[in-house]
Amino acid sequence: MDSIKLSNGVSMPMLGFGTFMIKQDCEQHVADALKLGYRLVDTASAYFNEAAVGRAISASGITRGELFVTSKVWVQDAGYDNTLRAFEKTLRELGLDYLDLYLIHQPYGDYYGSWRAMERLMDDGLIRAIGVSNFSPERVVDLALNSDTPPMVDQIELHPFLPQTDAIAEIRKYGCVPQAWGPLCEGQRDIFGNPTLTEIAASHGKTAAQIALKWNLQRGVAVIPRSTNHKHRAENLCLDFTLTDEEMQRITSLDIGHSEIIDHRCAHTARQLINWKIHD
Ligand SMILES: NC(=O)c1ccc[n+]([C@@H]2O[C@H](COP(=O)([O-])OP(=O)(O)OC[C@H]3O[C@@H](n4cnc5c(N)ncnc54)[C@H](OP(=O)(O)O)[C@@H]3O)[C@@H](O)[C@H]2O)c1
Numbered sequence: 072m073d074s075i076k077l078s079n080g081v082s083m084p085m086l087g088f089g090t091f092m093i094k095q096d097c098e099q100h101v102a103d104a105l106k107l108g109y110r111l112v113d114t115a116s117a118y119f120n121e122a123a124v125g126r127a128i129s130a131s132g133i134t135r136g137e138l139f140v141t142s143k144v145w146v147q148d149a150g151y152d153n154t155l156r157a158f159e160k161t162l163r164e165l166g167l168d169y170l171d172l173y174l175i176h177q178p179y180g181d182y183y184g185s186w187r188a189m190e191r192l193m194d195d196g197l198i199r200a201i202g203v204s205n206f207s208p209e210r211v212v213d214l215a216l217n218s219d220t221p222p223m224v225d226q227i228e229l230h231p232f233l234p235q236t237d238a239i240a241e242i243r244k245y246g247c248v249p250q251a252w253g254p255l256c257e258g259q260r261d262i263f264g265n266p267t268l269t270e271i272a273a274s275h276g277k278t279a280a281q282i283a284l285k286w287n288l289q290r291g292v293a294v295i296p297r298s299t300n301h302k303h304r305a306e307n308l309c310l311d312f313t314l315t316d317e318e319m320q321r322i323t324s325l326d327i328g329h330s331e332i333i334d335h336r337c338a339h340t341a342r343q344l345i346n347w348k349i350h351d
Contacts, residue, residue, distance in 0.1 A: 072110055075293060077223040078246035081200045083172065084139055085288055086308070087111025089252070089297035090120055100299055101127035105138075107305055113226075113295040114165075115143035115176055116157060117349050121164035129166055140165065141172040143204060144189075145349050149180030154188035162197070169197050174204045174226055178335065179345050183218070190220050202226065204252070205335050208241035215245040224248045228332060229292055230256040231268065231283055231325040239292065250293040253332060255280055260331060267321055275312050285310045286322045 074082040088104040090097060090113060097120040101112060105127065114124045121142060128138060142165065148157035162170060173189055175182045182203075189201040202224030203211065215221035225242050229235055229251035239249045256262045263269075268279035275282070280296075284307055287294050298304045314322070334340055 072108065073288070075248055075291070077200050077248060078221065079200060079223060081171070081223075083200070083224070083248070083293065084111040085293045086284070086310070087113055087139065087141070087293070087295040088304070089113045089295040090124060091115075091118055091252075091297055093118075093297065093299060094120055094123075096299070097123035098127045098130075100304075102130060103301055104304055105131045105133060108308055109304075110137055111139040111141065111171075111295065113141045115145070115174075116148070116161055116164075117143065117145045117176060117347075119349075121161055122166075125165035125167065135167070139171040140167060141174065142170055143174040143176035144185055146177045146179045146345055147348050147350065149175075149182050149185050151181075151184035151188045154185040155192070158188070158192055158197070169199065171198075172200045172202060172224060173198045174202045174224065175206075176204050177344050178203070178206045178210050179341060183214075186214065186218055186220075190218070193220070200224065202247070202250075206242075207335065208238045211242045211245060211247055215247070221245040222247050224250050224293075226250040226252050226295075228253045228330055229287060230254050230262070231265070231286060231322045232256055232260055232262070232327045233330055234323050234326050236323065239290075248293060249291075250295065251287050252295065254284055254287055254294040254296050256283075257332060260327075265325070267325060271314070271318050271321070275314075277309075277312060278306060281306060281310055281312075282314070282322070285312065285314055286319060289314055289319060 073085040088109040192198045203222045204226035
């Protein structure tokens with residue numbers, strides 16, 4: 072499993088297992104992923120599955136140091152004290168005594184307060200690395216230039232229909248590693264039947280899913296595909312091939328220039344996410 076060094080020297084696997092919307096049988100899915108060889112698991116307080124993820128980790132028998140566990144603080148818990156409280160709950164739910172990566176889930180609310188709390192938790196040895204999610208480049212620049220710790224990771228929507236090449240170049244200037252959520256476009260836009268991806272896949276004896284994942288990895292973008300299907304989970308780990316420059320370019324040219332999943336710049340999205348409560 073390839074890894075990338077974050078700006079503070081912490082090593083993060085380039086490929087991990089996503090758990091968004093996995094509630095039913097989450098423990099078994101994560102357990103199977105770990106058995107297959109996944110070593111990074113991505114969860115969030117807003118996924119309501121941290122406890123199940125924690126149980127799978129605990130039962131796996133894998134040494135804690137070999138695992139990389141990511142979670143995220145939700146908008147409702149933005150701010151210094153709220154984030155300290157939310158982190159404590161996350162750690163308790165996961166049954167861990169430290170987290171590898173903690174992210175600000177959405178760019179709303181008092182996330183500067185959250186960031187200072189996360190810096191403190193990192194100083195206290197309770198988090199190994201900190202980052203953000205769904206931050207546009209100008210927000211990454213703002214946080215990087217107005218805090219002691221530039222964000223180490225930005226987890227954003229990145230797939231062949233939304234390569235965000237310019238955004239990635241901007242955040243990299245601050246040592247921020249792009250990590251793709253929705254690397255398979257959540258299965259939308261007929262990604263698995265896309266003619267360009269299936270044609271390239273056939274020439275490598277691979278699937279469209281493997282091509283989409285490899286394309287991100289090959290341009291230095293970490294990926295966290297989700298699957299509740301054992302065969303798919305295994306397939307997503309088998310990426311031992313190389314795309315040519317021409318293939319990379321053909322895939323990048325599938326760019327449709329906007330997200331069909333969520334638009335963080337839209338007022339309606341901001342309202343919806345800010346108003347979505349995950350606890351009393
Ligand atoms: N920070 C954020 O705001 C944010 C937002 C969204 C997601 N995320 C994180 O990113 C992770 C990945 O993104 P995502 O869950 O939205 O979507 P995704 O990984 O892009 O797509 C998941 C979909 O792809 C299918 N799939 C997976 N592997 C496949 C394969 N080899 N062949 C065919 N179909 C395949 C899955 O179906 P099957 O189950 O049938 O395989 C599922 O329907 C999440 O789980 C979560 O951890 C973060």
